Amino acid sequence: MLETSVHVEHLTKRFGETLALDNISFEVGKGELFGFIGPDGAGKTTLFRILTTLLLADSGTCTVVNFDVVREYRKIRNISGYMPGKFSLYQDLTVEENLSFFATIFGTTIHENYDMVKDIYQQIEPFKNRKAGKLSGGMKQKLALSCAMIHKPEVLFLDEPTTGVDAVSRLEFWEMLKRLKAAGITILVSTPYMEEASLCDRVALMQAGRIMTISTPQEVIRNYPLSLLSVKSGDIYHLLAELRKYPGVHSVYAFGQSAHVAFRDRNIEKETLAGFLIKNNHKSVGISPVEATIEDCFMELMTTPALNGE
Amino acid sequence: MQETAENIIIVKDLVKKFGSFVANDHLTFEVKKGEIFGFLGANGAGKTTAIKILCGLSYPTSGELSVAGFDIYTRREKVKQNIGYMSQKFSLYDDLTVYENIRFYGGIYGLPKKVIDSRANDLMQRLGFESSRNKLIRDIPLGWKQKLAFSVAILHNPKIVFLDEPTGGVDPITRRQFWDMIYEASHDGITVFVTTHYMDEAEYCDRVSIMVEGRIAALDTPDHLKKQFDAPSMNEVFIKLARA
Numbered sequence: 001m002l003e004t005s006v007h008v009e010h011l012t013k014r015f016g017e018t019l020a021l022d023n024i025s026f027e028v029g030k031g032e033l034f035g036f037i038g039p040d041g042a043g044k045t046t047l048f049r050i051l052t053t054l055l056l057a058d059s060g061t062c063t064v065v066n067f068d069v070v071r072e073y074r075k076i077r078n079i080s081g082y083m084p085g086k087f088s089l090y091q092d093l094t095v096e097e098n099l100s101f102f103a104t105i106f107g108t109t110i111h112e113n114y115d116m117v118k119d120i121y122q123q124i125e126p127f128k129n130r131k132a133g134k135l136s137g138g139m140k141q142k143l144a145l146s147c148a149m150i151h152k153p154e155v156l157f158l159d160e161p162t163t164g165v166d167a168v169s170r171l172e173f174w175e176m177l178k179r180l181k182a183a184g185i186t187i188l189v190s191t192p193y194m195e196e197a198s199l200c201d202r203v204a205l206m207q208a209g210r211i212m213t214i215s216t217p218q219e220v221i222r223n224y225p226l227s228l229l230s231v232k233s234g235d236i237y238h239l240l241a242e243l244r245k246y247p248g249v250h251s252v253y254a255f256g257q258s259a260h261v262a263f264r265d266r267n268i269e270k271e272t273l274a275g276f277l278i279k280n281n282h283k284s285v286g287i288s289p290v291e292a293t294i295e296d297c298f299m300e301l302m303t304t305p306a307l308n309g310e
Numbered sequence: 311m312q313e314t315a316e317n318i319i320i321v322k323d324l325v326k327k328f329g330s331f332v333a334n335d336h337l338t339f340e341v342k343k344g345e346i347f348g349f350l351g352a353n354g355a356g357k358t359t360a361i362k363i364l365c366g367l368s369y370p371t372s373g374e375l376s377v378a379g380f381d382i383y384t385r386r387e388k389v390k391q392n393i394g395y396m397s398q399k400f401s402l403y404d405d406l407t408v409y410e411n412i413r414f415y416g417g418i419y420g421l422p423k424k425v426i427d428s429r430a431n432d433l434m435q436r437l438g439f440e441s442s443r444n445k446l447i448r449d450i451p452l453g454w455k456q457k458l459a460f461s462v463a464i465l466h467n468p469k470i471v472f473l474d475e476p477t478g479g480v481d482p483i484t485r486r487q488f489w490d491m492i493y494e495a496s497h498d499g500i501t502v503f504v505t506t507h508y509m510d511e512a513e514y515c516d517r518v519s520i521m522v523e524g525r526i527a528a529l530d531t532p533d534h535l536k537k538q539f540d541a542p543s544m545n546e547v548f549i550k551l552a553r554a
Contacts, residue, residue, distance in 0.1 A: 039481035040452050137353035164478060166352040167509055167545055168552040192479050193508075207481065236514070237493045254486055256513030256543065257532060295482050302483060 003030040004066075005155055005186040006051065011060035013046055020046040021057070022209040028188060028202075033181045035200035036190040037294065042206035044190035045085055048159045051188070052082045065154055078106070081153035083144050085160040085190075091133030095124055095143055098132050099150060106151035117146040120176055138169035145176070156180065158189040162196065174199045194295040205298055212301040217294060224297050226250055226262040229270070230290035233282040242280050246273065253299060258286075260296055316343045318470055318501045319364065324373035326359050333359040334370070335524035343469075346492060346502045348512045351521030352552045357505055360521075361472055364503070366390050378469040391419070394463035397474035401459035404448040408439060411447060412462055419466035426465075433461045453484035460491055464500060471495065473504040477511065489514055509545035518544070520551050527551050 006028040013021040021043045028034045036044045049055040051062055053073035062069040064076045089098045096110075099121065103110050114121075124142050127135065132143060141161055148156060158177075162170040174196065181187060189200070197203045197217045204214045213220060233239045236257060243252045243261050250262045261273075270287045277285045292300075319341035326334040333356045341347045351357045362368040364377055366386035375382040378392035402411045409430060416426035434440050437457055442450055450458075456476060464471050473492075477485045489511070496502050504515065512518050512532060519529040528535055528551055532544055541547045 039484075040479035164353075164475070164507065166355075166507055166552065167548050168352055170507075171549060194482060237497065240490075253483075254489060254514065256510045299482050302481065 005030040035203040038206035043209040081148035083148040096128040102147040197294040224292035232258040232286040322374040348515030348518035355521040356524045394468040394471040396463040398478040470501040512544040
């Protein structure tokens with residue numbers, strides 16, 4: 001195993017009656033690009049706030065580069081970069097003023113560490129005199145990442161950096177992360193977009209305070225326990241309803257213009273299913289086996305009762 | 311099926327300028343009654359500007375627009391009465407209960423109390439919310455909030471409902487249940503005008519327009535767009551267009 005960068009054991013955090021994190025354990029290796037995939041309420045932000053020493057856990061231990069999040073929090077703050085989910089830069093300072101502010105806080109200058117942020121910062125440098133509040137979503141995201149990196153952190157915590165950002169900016173953002181990873185930085189990133197899982201080395205799929213599985217994205221897909229068909233017809237609305245009535249069906253979910261239909265039985269006859277749909281007035285029916293996506297896996301794990309005790 | 315051919319939104323040469331910046335650059339399109347119309351575009355492409363104008367919240371610089379059969383310059387109040395609106399950011403009051411939110415929105419749209427109560431009961435039963443009737447919005451899960459927000463947005467049976475990134479942040483199962491509700495509304499004849507960053511959701515739409523830098527760069531059914539741009543998914547269509 002790689003050298004460990006982040007180590008979390010039996011972490012629990014409650015807010016009143018809500019169990020935000022429920023006995024979570026995992027390790028992230030040095031230089032790894034590790035993704036936390038899950039919807040709002042999964043516990044991603046709470047986890048990141050604990051790891052960045054901004055919030056205390058109820059129980060459990062966490063270390064970041066061997067420093068304890070409680071006893072050695074100051075050291076962690078010096079070696080980690082944090083990009084919160086909510087845009088937290090100063091809207092009434094310019095792009096350059098924001099970056100310079102963060103550099104100063106960490107006792108450095110833009111000039112001294114320019115190499116570190118150059119790749120990303122250059123893209124917004126033409127607008128360096130614009131107020132941060134006047135930037136587009138994609139540009140704000142680049143500035144926030146530059147500010148999180150200006151002190152040359154060893155570990156980056158990026159909380160939903162791509163939420164609400166369009167598909168093109170998202171793609172560009174992940175390309176930047178790949179280059180940072182190549183520079184040896186450990187990256188923990190959270191996202192509600194399931195398809196972004198495939199861009200990580202390993203992922204934790206999270207839901208309601210629990211980690212449902214931790215693995216490489218390829219392994220998550222290999223472990224999908226059902227046999228899956230992609231079914232198409234002219235009328236997706238009635239197709240979904242009809243498929244749910246078909247004998248032996250485990251689940252039916254819409255995926256774009258087709259439906260993913262899961263069976264426990266590995267030997268489902270496509271012809272019989274096609275006959276059933278045609279009999280129910282579906283036209284231009286198409287059925288083909290399909291590999292599960294991370295989203296199929298996520299939905300299956302969500303509806304599988306959690307195993308108690310690990 | 312003659313009704314479905316009726317255009318419920320007609321936009322001709324819509325231009326909106328902020329100073330020298332052209333946010334909407336001669337937009338022309340129509341939306342048919344009962345259609346699910348996807349309105350996509352990169353951040354800053356001009357979607358929000360156009361939606362505000364269509365909802366009667368902002369005047370265009372020039373162009374001809376009719377929404378739900380009413381002229382957007384002279385009959386803005388009629389437009390507002392005939393549309394519903396839901397966004398991810400703002401929809402329900404956190405410190406009001408489920409029932410109070412329904413009553414509040416019903417009141418704003420001028421529904422009589424009797425009608426509000428019967429629709430509220432019907433709605434809570436359909437969503438399985440009966441036991442949460444008196445819970446504060448802040449205490450119910452996000453997925454419930456979004457389903458409730460959608461139901462409230464169509465409480466007054468509008469002709470069109472505008473959904474601005476309605477599914478952000480929810481889990482994939484709730485997201486699909488939300489789309490089941492959209493299909494149902496569309497089957498009931500409500501026109502759905504929706505923006506999203508989830509490209510698989512673009513494929514659930516009858517037709518999709520993609521805005522790039524203030525203009526409509528493409529508008530067609532998802533199938534035709536995929537063929538036209540020789541792409542296997544709407545995600546790739548979007549990336550090809552927005553990067554061009």
